Amino acid sequence: MSETLGAACRRMRNALRDAGFATSDLDARLLAADVVGLDPNRIVLEESRSLSAEEISRLNAHLEARLSHRPVGRILGRREFWGLEFSLSPETLEPRPDTETLVESALDLVGERARAQVPLRILDLGTGTGAILISLLHELPNAWGLASDIQPGALETARRNAVANGVGDRASFVCMSWMDAVSGPWDLIVSNPPYIRSAVIDDLDEDVRAHDPMLALDGGEDGLAPYRILVRQAFEALGGEGGALVLEIGFDQGREVSDLCRLAGFGNVMIRRDLAGCDRVVVARRQGR
Known part of the structure; x- marks a missing residue:
């Protein structure tokens, strides 16, 4: 035929x-x-x-x-993000356009330092494909980054993606839960943690529910369990004035995550929206020690 x-x-x-x-x-x-x-x-x-x-x-x-209902990215084994191509594996989420708001927010924070070619240290927690860190390193030639994930398979995927996108010499990878095995100081900490409430996992689209790893989706009873850990750890690990934490959040979690940041000691906290007008990112800045 x-x-x-x-x-x-x-x-x-x-x-x-x-x-x-x-x-x-x-x-x-x-x-x-x-x-x-x-x-x-x-x-x-x-x-x-x-x-x-x-x-x-x-x-x-x-x-x-x-x-x-197998997602196109899973069929192809790759997904575009920030104009770059990322390989996928069973241990990684598919990077999605909403997360580009996090990259944009982080770049806005360090723009002045980037233009001045000041060295930057970036930590990406729960890296998955490495999309966030690799995109930042692609835009910031003066930066070096460390990516963590609890899944060795995800780290291997992220490592391959870093090499494929030309930043492998400025990225390192470590298997750990949040910041259990590293300390600071860091200039920038970024993360897209699991934030879906356990009770609504079954209501997600089949494309997501059946193919994205559950560890990367389930944020506990109220969806905030990872934030309670990493916000506190990040505050202690960031450098002095200017050190920043940038977090992706669910559309209805802006107030709660902002409050957690303030309780941890962050003095300058704001919420950024994605292109659809939904709360998508919380930015929290460290104001001295």
């Missing part, structure tokens, strides 16, 4: 649309581009290209995987 690339994309798009996938067109283009080795934006320019039997078979396998 012969089929053109354009016809295959339309067939995949229609199947996904009929199954209720909101991003059917994008998903079809990404999956097809992976099979034929093209940039997704070039699919429209190559619609008349004839597919081989092997390519059609791979496309069908990708389509079946997506119809079973």
Whole structure:
């Protein structure tokens, strides 16, 4: 059976649309581009290209995987974040666009020091794919970073991603729970910890619930258990005036996480919103010792 690339994309798009996938067109283009080795934006320019039997078979396998609610990133084994490409593994979350708000917030904090080429020490807690730290190192040639995770498999994935994105010589990795094995001082501590309340895990989209690691999702009874630990540890480990903690949060956790930061001793705390207008990041600054 012969089929053109354009016809295959339309067939995949229609199947996904009929199954209720909101991003059917994008998903079809990404999956097809992976099979034929093209940039997704070039699919429209190559619609008349004839597919081989092997390519059609791979496309069908990708389509079946997506119809079973396997995320596109999991099918491809990679995900774009901050304009960079990150490999995924079973131990890592898929980096998502909302988390770019954390990277933007961190860069805003250290912009002046970056322009002055002042060396920076960054700690990324619960690194997963390494997306946050690697994106920061990519933008800050004067920075060195340490990434921690409780999962050795995640650390190996993050290490490969650091090398692939050209910052492997400025990143180190350690297996630990939060800051149990390191001390300061750090200029910047960043984290996207688990923050979903245990009781609502079962209500998450199947794409997330069935494929993201539970350790990276479950934040305990109220979703705040990790923050209670890392906020206190971070306050003690940051440098003097100017040291900052930048945390991703759930859309309804801004006030609670801000209060935890103030209780830990942070004197300057603010909330930043993502592009959808939801509370997404808490920034807490250390004001001297």
